[in-house]
Amino acid sequence: MPAERLVAEMVPPPRFDGVRFGTYVPDPARPSQSEAVEALRSFSRSISGERRAGGGAGGLKRWFRRGGAAAADSAPRGVYLDGGYGVGKTHLLASLWHATDAPPERKAFGTFVELTNLVGALGFQQTVATLGGHRLLCIDEFELDDPGDTVLVSSLLRRLVEQGVALAATSNTLPGRLGEGRFAAADFLREIQGLSAHFRTLRIDGEDYRHRGLPAAPAPLTQDEVLRVAHRTPGASLDTFPELLSHLAAVHPSRYGALVDGLGAVCLTGVGPVPDQSTALRLVVLADRLYDRELPVPASGAPFDELFGQEMLEGGYRKKYFRAISRLTSLARDGARLAGD
Structure with a gap:
């Protein structure tokens, strides 16, 4: 860039x-x-x-x-x-x-x-x-x-x-x-x-406005629901979560914004806990760029509040991880609405 x-x-x-x-x-x-x-x-x-x-x-x-x-x-x-x-x-x-x-x-x-x-x-x-x-x-x-x-x-x-x-x-x-x-x-x-x-x-001071007065985070979609959203949404991407994490390791975080420019949604299957802290921090940056661009994230697998293990949520980067969970949950809500349309 x-x-x-x-x-x-x-x-x-x-x-x-x-x-x-x-x-x-x-x-x-x-x-x-x-x-x-x-x-x-x-x-x-x-x-x-x-x-x-x-x-x-x-x-x-x-x-x-x-x-x-x-x-x-x-x-x-x-x-x-x-x-x-x-x-x-x-x-x-x-x-x-x-x-x-x-x-x-x-x-x-x-x-x-x-x-x-x-x-x-x-x-x-x-x-x-x-x-x-x-x-x-x-x-x-x-x-x-x-x-x-x-x-x-x-x-x-x-x-x-x-x-x-x-x-x-x-x-x-x-x-x-x-x-x-x-x-x-x-x-x-x-x-x-x-x-x-x-x-x-x-x-x-205050509570997270993204969840203020809203229902609990939506349940993950099924893989078939994610696939249907991906194929009918213009500009949608479709990846398995492990493949996405592997690709992020090969792209400098400064380019994550350019990576998602022009997308209509980011569809993910097989979401699960991230394996290590380096991967987790890359995902935090991606979550910020997705949130900046208001990209819905229809996803199957584990809910986003299970991405980071307890040791991560109690460590020095915990506030980054909580922010990522908050933002991804908001985008998952938008993704669930796409699936219901």
Whole structure:
């Protein structure tokens, strides 16, 4: 995939084309959701006001100011949305991107994995040069899975902040606890604390909206039902689950989005528990790309909440796995509707 495409595609995914702050429906029982909307509206106005004023980072410093000019100089330069999966963090992050008054080529939106892939494609200095002219960088699903990513992203964000780029990120982990359970985070505490210093944290509480008020996850389809859906749905793919997992091992995760572009549905037979953590993490990335594109997943075999073993669900990547289960279950619901049409 050409590096130019990686940059041009750093926009909210199709599922979030039409989202705005006004389309976010806060849970009345969770005031932190309404508070996050207002805080992000203010943040967007500060970035937009900076653009109209033709200034550097002044608008951002005013928004984050705590205790005068000296505090403003060291104030966080971004906002960090922390909360469980399914509380609408990506919706709000995409809404911030849409609301910020800057041309699309001056604001970027991508997952943490896509950002690290961009550095791999362009090189560090070229990435700084490319993103350094942006008004806003939105990073979805911020995670640190290895020490190399910690040092890389810490250095990148520091350079971008120095050039006046506003930052916004979502994650299921507080910035000061990134990396816990994955590697010896204590050995990289300085880098992790440096990342945390770039952000003001907004905690968003709530239940997974994808299952709020909905019935339990649908039972898996039969293999014959999956085959019927595959043959009558335009643009549908049809694979056995083990074959899909084997193919993912031969494709770089940065290309998973291109892999499913243009599909009408992803039909799977023989779904079962994933065999190891490397396979599981590749499946998490695919689940995100399927969810971004709103692709129904008619599937037979085991239900998606049985994909990851207990050891995985209790380990350092558990939040990734729960997010994948949540998203795949939602897509399986759409797949079941296709089968019933």
